[in-house]
Amino acid sequence: MTNGPIAAGLPESVIMLVFMFKHRMVKTLAEAGADVSVMHVRTLKTIACLGPSTPAELAEALQRDKAQITRLVKPLIEQSYLVKSPHPTDKRSHVVALTRTGLELMERIAKAERIILERMTEGMLASEIEQFNALAVRMQRNLADRQHPACAPRDAC
Amino acid sequence: MTNGPIAAGLPESVIMLVFMFKHRMVKTLAEAGADVSVMHVRTLKTIACLGPSTPAELAEALQRDKAQITRLVKPLIEQSYLVKSPHPTDKRSHVVALTRTGLELMERIAKAERIILERMTEGMLASEIEQFNALAVRMQRNLADRQHPACAPRDAC
DNA sequence: CTGATTTCGTTGATAGAGTCAACGATCTGG
DNA sequence: CCAGATCGTTGACTCTATCAACGAAATCAG
Numbered sequence: 001m002t003n004g005p006i007a008a009g010l011p012e013s014v015i016m017l018v019f020m021f022k023h024r025m026v027k028t029l030a031e032a033g034a035d036v037s038v039m040h041v042r043t044l045k046t047i048a049c050l051g052p053s054t055p056a057e058l059a060e061a062l063q064r065d066k067a068q069i070t071r072l073v074k075p076l077i078e079q080s081y082l083v084k085s086p087h088p089t090d091k092r093s094h095v096v097a098l099t100r101t102g103l104e105l106m107e108r109i110a111k112a113e114r115i116i117l118e119r120m121t122e123g124m125l126a127s128e129i130e131q132f133n134a135l136a137v138r139m140q141r142n143l144a145d146r147q148h149p150a151c152a153p154r155d156a157c
Numbered sequence: 158m159t160n161g162p163i164a165a166g167l168p169e170s171v172i173m174l175v176f177m178f179k180h181r182m183v184k185t186l187a188e189a190g191a192d193v194s195v196m197h198v199r200t201l202k203t204i205a206c207l208g209p210s211t212p213a214e215l216a217e218a219l220q221r222d223k224a225q226i227t228r229l230v231k232p233l234i235e236q237s238y239l240v241k242s243p244h245p246t247d248k249r250s251h252v253v254a255l256t257r258t259g260l261e262l263m264e265r266i267a268k269a270e271r272i273i274l275e276r277m278t279e280g281m282l283a284s285e286i287e288q289f290n291a292l293a294v295r296m297q298r299n300l301a302d303r304q305h306p307a308c309a310p311r312d313a314c
Numbered sequence: 315c316t317g318a319t320t321t322c323g324t325t326g327a328t329a330g331a332g333t334c335a336a337c338g339a340t341c342t343g344g
Numbered sequence: 345c346c347a348g349a350t351c352g353t354t355g356a357c358t359c360t361a362t363c364a365a366c367g368a369a370a371t372c373a374g
């Protein structure tokens with residue numbers, strides 16, 4: 001029934017990895033003078049990936065509470081990285097889309113993130129990186145709530 | 158100079174994986190009636206690994222601010238999972254150690270965590286799990302601050 | 315030894331991240 | 345049309361994280 005011995009350090013190593021990655025991102029963003037947090041960056045990336053989106057769509061894609069989406073999007077609109085337009089068919093809702101400024105910010109961020117990723121994967125084969133990513137996705141899907149269709153596997157962008 | 162194309166989804170997949178793992182841990186801990194957070198669990202595990210430790214040692218092992226260690230340890234002492242004893246040679250410091258109650262809690266937590274890990278690694282080969290873990294450790298070390306000796310690679314327990 | 319500096323853990327302040335409950339507005343199905 | 349579901353927002357709260365300042369103790373220089 002089991003998969004044999006499970007590496008006890010598995011959670012630790014990944015938690016630490018993510019912590020360090022976020023840590024570097026925060027520092028890099030601060031140095032770049034971008035007044036956004038890691039979650040703001042993930043929000044922007046998700047919108048770049050999905051196209052103009054409703055808060056509900058972002059909440060599903062990021063697996064976050066809709067309340068948090070509201071609070072993430074607000075400063076991004078204030079800083080003109082996003083624009084809010086009324087939803088075409090549902091007056092309760094609206095869609096947020098990247099502005100030109102938002103796209104420019106994302107380009108700067110992508111450049112910074114690329115440097116971090118290159119350092120992170122230093123000395124690793126492309127095939128190793130690819131496999132690591134694939135395994136992360138598999139485990140993520142294994143942990144997803146199977147009862148809840150919204151948590152079904154999503155394709156990368 | 159580069160490693161070729163870097164999977165753009167790498168940060169996303171790992172961030173999401175860690176988020177989901179923590180999410181399950183929080184739920185599991187609540188169900189088990191353990192009034193501790195994920196960081197509390199990591200603190201206990203670190204002490205179990207290192208043995209009786211000073212806050213400074215925990216801060217280094219967990220890569221967290223010493224202030225946060227103070228705040229993590231406090232409720233664990235209040236709940237009698239840890240005991241604080243004076244440091245043998247340094248009157249400024251002290252050591253925290255697991256109590257019998259703390260060890261019992263850790264056993265319960267280990268059992269719960271094992272279930273999560275089995276689900277997470279469902280359908281994966283032991284070799285895949287092992288390799289994933291090894292790659293995570295390598296990337297974590299690549300990101301560690303090389304100037305700062307405290308961030309040097311640590312052996313697992 | 316003595317004084318200057320450093321280090322130890324604690325505390326306060328602040329910010330980010332995440333969750334839950336409630337609400338008004340709107341949509342939808344009967 | 346009306347009852348119930350859904351949308352985004354807000355309030356309140358917890359956990360996580362960081363930085364600066366502090367008293368106490370250790371250490372180092374002279």
